[in-house]
Amino acid sequence: MKATFLCRIALFVAGAGIAAIVLAAPDAQAILTASDAVRNPSKPFAVTVNLLEYRNAKQTDANTLAVYSKADESSGQYRSLIRFMEPQRDAGKLMLKNGNDLWFYDPSSKASIRLSPQQRLLGQASNGDVVTVNLAKDYRAELLGEEDLADGERVMRHAYKLALAAVSADVTYHRVEMWVDAASSRPIKARFYAESGHLLKTAYYRKFQPQLDRERPTEVVIIDGLDPHWVTVMRYSDYAWRDIPDSWLQRDYLPRFKPE
Amino acid sequence: MHWPAILLSLALLLAFDARAADAPPDDLDALTLADKAAVAAQQPARPWRLFVEGAVGQGELRGMDSTFTMARGALDLRVDGMLMPTLRGVFSDRLDLVHSDGVPPGDNVNTLREAYLSWSRTAQQAFDVGRVNIRNGAAMGFNPTDWFKANALRAIVNPDPAVLRDNRQGTVVVQAQQLWADASLSATFSPRLARSADTATFALNAGATNPENRWLLAGSYKVNDQFNPQLLVYGGVDTPVQVGLNVSALLGDAVVAYGEVAAGNGMSLIAQSLGMAQPNDGQQRASAGLTYTTPFNLGLSAEIEYNSAAPDEGQWHALPPGAQQQLLATAQALQDLPTRSQLFFHATWKDLFMPRLDVSGFVRQDLQTSSQALWFEGRYAWQRADLALQWQVYAGEAGSLYRAVPQRQTVQLVLRVYL
Numbered sequence: 001m002k003a004t005f006l007c008r009i010a011l012f013v014a015g016a017g018i019a020a021i022v023l024a025a026p027d028a029q030a031i032l033t034a035s036d037a038v039r040n041p042s043k044p045f046a047v048t049v050n051l052l053e054y055r056n057a058k059q060t061d062a063n064t065l066a067v068y069s070k071a072d073e074s075s076g077q078y079r080s081l082i083r084f085m086e087p088q089r090d091a092g093k094l095m096l097k098n099g100n101d102l103w104f105y106d107p108s109s110k111a112s113i114r115l116s117p118q119q120r121l122l123g124q125a126s127n128g129d130v131v132t133v134n135l136a137k138d139y140r141a142e143l144l145g146e147e148d149l150a151d152g153e154r155v156m157r158h159a160y161k162l163a164l165a166a167v168s169a170d171v172t173y174h175r176v177e178m179w180v181d182a183a184s185s186r187p188i189k190a191r192f193y194a195e196s197g198h199l200l201k202t203a204y205y206r207k208f209q210p211q212l213d214r215e216r217p218t219e220v221v222i223i224d225g226l227d228p229h230w231v232t233v234m235r236y237s238d239y240a241w242r243d244i245p246d247s248w249l250q251r252d253y254l255p256r257f258k259p260e
Numbered sequence: 261m262h263w264p265a266i267l268l269s270l271a272l273l274l275a276f277d278a279r280a281a282d283a284p285p286d287d288l289d290a291l292t293l294a295d296k297a298a299v300a301a302q303q304p305a306r307p308w309r310l311f312v313e314g315a316v317g318q319g320e321l322r323g324m325d326s327t328f329t330m331a332r333g334a335l336d337l338r339v340d341g342m343l344m345p346t347l348r349g350v351f352s353d354r355l356d357l358v359h360s361d362g363v364p365p366g367d368n369v370n371t372l373r374e375a376y377l378s379w380s381r382t383a384q385q386a387f388d389v390g391r392v393n394i395r396n397g398a399a400m401g402f403n404p405t406d407w408f409k410a411n412a413l414r415a416i417v418n419p420d421p422a423v424l425r426d427n428r429q430g431t432v433v434v435q436a437q438q439l440w441a442d443a444s445l446s447a448t449f450s451p452r453l454a455r456s457a458d459t460a461t462f463a464l465n466a467g468a469t470n471p472e473n474r475w476l477l478a479g480s481y482k483v484n485d486q487f488n489p490q491l492l493v494y495g496g497v498d499t500p501v502q503v504g505l506n507v508s509a510l511l512g513d514a515v516v517a518y519g520e521v522a523a524g525n526g527m528s529l530i531a532q533s534l535g536m537a538q539p540n541d542g543q544q545r546a547s548a549g550l551t552y553t554t555p556f557n558l559g560l561s562a563e564i565e566y567n568s569a570a571p572d573e574g575q576w577h578a579l580p581p582g583a584q585q586q587l588l589a590t591a592q593a594l595q596d597l598p599t600r601s602q603l604f605f606h607a608t609w610k611d612l613f614m615p616r617l618d619v620s621g622f623v624r625q626d627l628q629t630s631s632q633a634l635w636f637e638g639r640y641a642w643q644r645a646d647l648a649l650q651w652q653v654y655a656g657e658a659g660s661l662y663r664a665v666p667q668r669q670t671v672q673l674v675l676r677v678y679l
Contacts, residue, residue, distance in 0.1 A: 003304035008550075024297055026604065028598050050300065051276075052297050053615070054293055054613055057289075059297075060616065061615060061616065062300070062643065064303075072491070085305050087641075087643050088306075088309055088311075089311075089646065089678060092304070092309070100510055100513075101485035101488075103512075107338075107340065108426040109393075109422060110395040111397075111425055112516075114508040114509075114518065115516065116512075116513060116514050116515060116551070116553050117514075118513050118514040118553040118555065119553045119557070119559065120610075152291055202287060204292075219289055219294070220292055221294040223290045228289070228290065229286075233293075235299075245383040247384045247439040248383070249441075250439065250444065250482060251440065251444065251488060252446075253439055255379070256378070258340070258348050
């Protein structure tokens with residue numbers, strides 16, 4: 001009798017434990033970290049970014065950039081060096097981004113100029129859009145729920161919907177809503193908001209292909225928050241592991257940067 | 261019997277707001293557009309950039325109530341490539357062919373801007389030899405620490421300070437640089453190659469850029485993301501030691517503050533321009549400013565500039581007109597501030613009214629003599645060509661600094677084609 005009672009207690013405790021595990025919401029920060037890992041290679045790398053800008057369905061601009069990125073050992077955030085390749089008027093110009101420490105270098109005038117985060121060099125795309133960012137380092141994630149939604153290729157996905165709140169002022173966007181595929185941790189869609197609350201842009205991550213050891217998005221479609229007919233297509237190609245010495249990622253190296 | 265499963269399902273339904281969502285119609289349009297976006301063949305990075313430029317313009321001369329016309333063409337080449345895995349070669353040259361019946365008259369001038377070899381011994385250590393455009397300074401309109409700017413201009417086709425920093429002769433140097441993760445140190449030696457300038461069209465003009473043995477030490481240290489000062493020490497056989505400092509800092513999301521200061525013994529600008537024998541005196545030069553960028557990408561800069569070697573209001577007005585002209589010419593050649601203090605305002609607005617249309621301009625307000633230099637440019641860019649309209653005005657009271665400039669105003673239409 002006593003044994004049966006103890007057995008029931010044990011079963012109840014075990015059952016409650018299992019129910020608690022099953023009922024516990026997934027860790028939003030872990031979902032975000034897993035999504036970051038899909039977008040961001042874990043070691044220093046280089047990638048070519050092609051930006052096509054459209055207004056009212058007509059192409060208005062095209063830029064090609066080479067981006068060299070490396071995670072900072074202490075902060076975990078990426079530091080990036082961006083080299084302008086096309087158009088020819090901008091070829092050879094450089095931008096160095098380490099959080100809000102932003103420098104622009106023009107080889108013609110040999111001038112290194114500090115930029116503010118609000119200065120945009122590439123039309124609609126912010127300086128932060130073209131470089132690798134570990135969102136989990138800059139934002140506190142909260143799970144808002146689960147949704148079935150169409151991804152960038154109009155395939156229905158079951159996704160976690162996250163609300164990201166900036167944890168420091170050193171970020172491009174004050175607040176982000178993000179949908180992450182529940183099965184694969186792929187980022188599907190994100191909405192970026194200003195501090196005032198208005199929608200700045202919507203991004204769709206798509207065309208996932210094997211790049212640097214796993215499937216990664218090779219295209220991001222950015223739609224302006226105020227003018228939905230203003231669209232930028234960012235395509236990523238030529239992914240490659242790349243040794244990037246720390247000395248490259250400082251202002252005084254910019255005149256010397258010559259990767260080929 | 262199934263109540264735990266039912267409860268669990270209910271809890272899950274309550275915990276997660278499960279809905280199916282299609283992309284909004286505008287998003288679908290954008291995605292369809294992206295589907296159709298052409299996949300451009302990736303061009304390998306070219307080691308060279310070449311453009312041709314043609315311009316026609318008209319101007320108005322002061323006092324004579326006369327107009328003048330000008331036409332010019334330019335060929336501009338920059339080559340920057342790796343000759344060996346650790347050896348880089350840079351060549352940068354511009355040929356300007358200018359016809360003008362104004363002041364100054366047109367001339368044909370070739371400017372060898374750079375021609376040097378750079379050897380990277382390691383990722384942290386490099387050496388340069390040849391003609392290098394060595395440029396320092398955090399400020400926008402006046403750079404006291406940009407010592408190698410003196411006599412570096414061969415042809416002035418645009419008064420925009422950014423263009424003047426580009427279209428100038430480098431200095432022949434031997435240079436070494438050591439880099440660390442957060443710091444750098446460079447040492448530069450510029451030997452004396454000739455004593456006087458050479459105005460022949462294709463002259464290398466080493467006398468303008470290398471008239472004496474000079475040296476420069478520059479070091480910087482990144483204290484944090486917001487503060488990365490640069491300290492410089494400069495001198496020469498005939499040049500007393502000068503000390504300079506460059507700083508810039510980020511103030512919030514949209515404002516960059518910068519400052520630049522140089523101090524050392526030197527002659528006054530009046531003595532230099534009039535060839536007067538005068539002992540060196542302690543001189544200070546400084547610029548400080550703010551750049552604010554609006555959310556709609558309008559960049560506004562305001563800068564205050566100071567030069568203790570330049571004349572104040574009383575000294576300027578005490579000069580006869582001929583001496584004023586001479587001082588202006590000397591200040592332009594040295595790229596020095598011509599009067600004691602000025603304000604410099606600069607604005608640039610990308611994609612104004614329509615994509616690819618950028619406007620920019622500056623106003624230089626002389627605080628000593630109530631006069632202004634203004635410049636405005638509207639530039640439309642295609643993928644391989646730019647069309648620009650430029651307007652330049654010098655205005656002020658009689659006897660003022662910018663009233664002494666012979667031109668009252670100039671308008672130019674410039675077409676640039678990248679090859």
